[in-house]
Amino acid sequence: MYIIDRANVYSEEEECIKTNSFYIKNNAIHSIKPAIFKTPILKMDVSSFIMTPTHVMFDSHLPSENFQLLKQYSKKNYLLKGCHTIITPFSIHYEYQFDQELHKKRISLLNSPVDYVLALRLPIKTLSQSLIRKCKKEKIAIILVEMEDESSISKIPWGWIREAMFPYNPILIPAVLSNKEAKRKAIIKVWNEVLNDEKIPRLVDEIQEKTPITVKNLKKFGLYPKRGDLHIGGEINYNLYFKNKIVAEQKGIHYDNDRLAIMVHKGRVITSENVVVFRPGCGEEIIINRTSLFV
Template identity: 40%
Template sequence: MIGMYIIEDANILKNKQLTECSLLIDEDRIARIESCFNHYRLMKMNVDPFIMTPTYVLFNSKIPHNESFPELKKYLIEHFLLKGCTTLFTYVDISYENKLTEKISEMKTALISSPIDFVIAVKIPVRLLTPSLIRSCKKEKIPAIFVELDNQGELEKIPWGWIREALFPYNCPLIPLISFSQKKEARDVLSKWKGIMVKEKIPAIYEEIEEKQPLPVTVLNKVGLFPQKASLMQGAELSYNLYVKGREINNVDEVKLFHYHGDRLVVTVHKGKIVRSGNQVLFKPGFGKNVEVRTPSYFSL
């Protein structure tokens, strides 16, 4: 083990701004962040030629978890590790409440050899949104419930007061999934959804989450992953990307870096270990863990 060392002259990208600082690292965590650590007699790693970002948490509901290990490995390399993502956010599809534990267990088993961390939510039809189902989700520490909406009328029938009580105190957010193909209908049902969530004070996300996109901090916080994931803060795990500096990426945000400047990504570190160097991926089966969210929405932004 390396123990303590310093990452100096880091250019950390946050909200399109670069912050220059140095990080004191203790094993696989960020112990302190200062402008510099000149008086420390520790090994130093200079990263001034690079832009540093946290690694991404990516939402992807299409994980080939029932395929062979070589297929899953190929998918995780191409869609996650080569893109600087070290945490996967996905869900299992539940049609009957009594299948919840079994489905979650199946997904955990399928991802046991994953090199990246994973977070498992559930997806349900709106008819399954009951206090009983929510209590089962709390018992399993499910950090989010995706609710499939196919008509506005069903939202009126839900006993929202009971739902709010059942969610407390774990308060995992409800996330809408729209099955309408017409944009106007989708907008109308989302507007209805937001109105009910605000009025009833239900912990929720008001818009759909886009597939294969890095989760924004607002969503990460709601599901209880921030600042545990996707952050370079004091006390956080040491997971970061290094992009080669260039004039064209001086004023972009992390999402644009992810989508348009992947060719500049040269290093990805996950929990203190290099998992990608240049074009080489260091696939570590089982290095990923199921992330247990203790309290969603705990960190106040």
């Protein structure tokens, strides 16, 4: 038992910093108070830092064939950036590849030092009712849909897709293959018009690589509050940033050029400034049982 005392916790949703103290018991957050706990147990004063939940990032280029490459890649892109959960897709071109590619992806992540959520990436022409049912069965809650032009969107029987998605409702994410900005905008515009009319669960835009995913999208994916929130009963997953390295702006706090002081995952210190404790295979697959619970 111990207390994380006087933590300056940044709330992304409210775009403000609140001071709270966390009572930690049995390796979980037992209670949270805005005031100081008057309890004669060990206290860890973190008032000189900014505290956030650990980040979740999307990465479709995770190396898996070389352990040393994976180690350096994970340190640089996740562990030194306060990220201990990634969303990473396996790709198929045809439906019959689903089971094999899913199995290969899971095997490739056995040495992962971070937790992970599996997603599916496929061309829009491959999207079908039976494939959606496979995703529901395997609890694949995130599907990236590749598109080269807007005309392909109208060719999909979205009404049948919507029926197949219910009640699990995987979230569809647009993945535009064109490099032309005007073309990309045209595809995204049609994507949102059609899927909004059909009431299909989706993201309105593409997802950025290696960038902290917003709480809004974590809620859509069904990852919140397991990730992206510090709450009673939750795991002890948090980042501490040096205050003098934080840049506060009207729309939030930017961490791109900030030095991470500490990242803690499940109560263990993973990163301390530039020193990383690399634990291959400690990453676990996070299964999403239902999407959009808090949307």
